[in-house]
Amino acid sequence: MSPIETDINDKSVTLSFNIPIYDQKHLLQASKDFSENFWVIMHQETENQILINLKPKEENSIKDLNEIAYEFYNYALGLMQQ
């Protein structure tokens, strides 16, 4: 799947992470931090791939969903550099 997939019907966005590149613990922390404003589902798709689905607790436009996805990627990268 592509790194970002937006579901218009469900009003959610799904992000794909490659595990050797992203650390599971950083993804867990990012998910936990985002869970205040989003419904977050973290799912291990394959051994090397984790999918994270974000759905705003408050409804947003599709454009916002894409921005949110990139914000999550950047946030996870930030955690990796700490």
Added chain:
Amino acid sequence: MLKKIMNMDFSPEGTSITLTLSKSLYPKEAINAASGSMSAKAKINLGEDNKENYIVKLEPKGRNLGLEAIGREFSNELINKSFSREAEKNEEQESSIVADAIKKYQIALKKSSINRNISRIQTNLEELRHASIEDPLGISTLWGENP
């Protein structure tokens, strides 16, 4: 076609939702804790499909609680509990590392103190040996001999 969102499968009757949770992602304690938090809102059934996944079936208790909402709320709880569990585990590991380091330091300290004492005893013995040889007036006698 049955509805499915990510790892959430909706039952054909629309009465329950089943979550498939990877064991490598979620510790059992976190699943138990999340289930405990959600038990007021849903009937929960825990199981496993094979060695890789836990299966959690949620059936909302209230009619006004949507299946997706229950599933998503459980997922958020699970992420929070997993993170707390991970943090606790790290804290335990750090405490154990510090305790080990202190123990090793104490042993090293003890060893160095013992070595210092041994060296002091050796010096004293050496001094005693020299002192017994020196007898400028010639009045020393061997132990047990009559003077």
